[in-house]
Amino acid sequence: MKKLFFSLAIIASIFTGCSEDDEPVKATPTPTPVGSGEITGNFAASKTYIKGNYSLKGMVQIPSGITVTFEPGSTITVASSSVGENGLIVLNGGKLIANGTSSEPIVFTHQSKTPGSWAGIIMYGDAPIVNSATAAAPQTATSEDGLGVIYGGSNATHNGGSLKYVRVEYAGQVITTNSKEHNGFSFYSVGSGTTLENLVSYKGNDDGFEFYGGTVSLKNSISYGNADDSFDWQDGWRGQANTNWFAYQTGVANYGVEVEAKSVDNAFWPIVTNITLKRAAGTTTESVSEVQIDAFQFKKQGNGDYSNIVIDGYNNYTTPAVNGGAVQVLDKATYDGQIVTGKVKLTNVKITNTANNFISGAITFSLTASSFVPAANWGPAATATGATLTAGAWANVDGLNLLTNL
Secondary structure (H helix, E strand, O other): OHHHHHHHHHHHHHHHHOOHHHOOOOOOOOOOOOEEEEEEOOOOOOEEEOOEEEEEEOEEEEOOOOEEEEOOOOEEEEOOOOOOOOEEEEOOOOEEEEEOOOOOOEEEEEOOOOOOOOOOEEEEOOOOOOOOOOOOOOOOEEOOOOOOOEEOOOOOOOOOEEEEEEEEEOOOOEEEOOOEEOOOEEEEOOOOOOEEEEEEEEOOOOOOEEEEOOOOOOEEEEEEOOOOOOEEEEOOOOOOOEEEEEEEEOOEOOOOEEEEOOOOOOOOOOEEEEEEEEEOOOOEOOOOOOOEEEEEEEEOOOOEEEEEEEEEOOOOEOOOOEEEEEEEEOOHHHHHHHHOOOOEEEEEEEEEOOOEEEEEOOOOOOOOHHHOOOHHHEEEOOOOOOOOOOOOHHHEEOOEEOOOOO
16 A cells, blocks of 8 residues: 555656646747947957947047957948048057958948048058168158058057958948048058958949058958059068959049059069959049059069069050050159069969050060069969959949959
């Protein structure tokens, strides 16, 4: 009898344990946070912006010792009502961490969707620059963006942060030509400790990317529809690990790549592999004073080592009269100092829909294939493939796939 009672008690406890009231409560999924708010003034402390939609107002500065982070998928917009200059500035010693992904890029844009509406991203460092043939190192200079920031130094590994899968749209604001102008991305003496990968400069009113000296390298990036040059540099920029550059010039544009060195005959040069430079039919020059359109333009002792290059669409125009070419050397000094001495290398080059392989900017010399020393420094090749980039949201603007013409 005791055994029977004990068994019934166990069975009763089992049924009691399975009552509806004792069912485990399922946890409610935590929603993905969506940030918002205005970014203005100068940062006084490090800050992380969670994924969200933010507005940017004024020339916002990240000072030395401060790190500002944006999470993937964030969009930062300058409102049309925000007059004057607006931009994001990383001062030497400050850091910007903007690591998006292919599917969730970080986008900096302007509400008006008008080229030249804001100043873009500007970063300063203290990596080496060379802008004088006589001054001792380390050399410095004053920025040409009107902010009067001194850049340059001896810190080759300067680290201004990490930018991956970042797109800047409708920047390139020009206040005063050559003394107060901005690009999509402006890098003043930025060092090799900085990461620049999978960046897009879209429809700016000046250069897509400009380097003012420094040692930083740019990888897997797009300059699309910018009104001046797609890629540009000066002050002895010497990035050594650049690869997969794609420029598509459409509407209004000048040069695919403008190379200059402030008339200093440097013993070093930048290295860029896997380059595609394309110009859409009907693309005009920025100014009537521009009488040539070049995929590469070398001037003021600019040099470099470039390989696996695709050039397409640099044709002549009759109204106005403009010469098109794959390579132009603008001045005799650059021809003598860089081409003849073997400091310009263009190898594995495929040229299509382009009127001239070579243009001489000065009437005192003629640039030809035999000008390159050694002869291997000029290497046409029908098998060149140019840039290789992977499609994704990072390369898509308002339904336009920027890689369609790659």
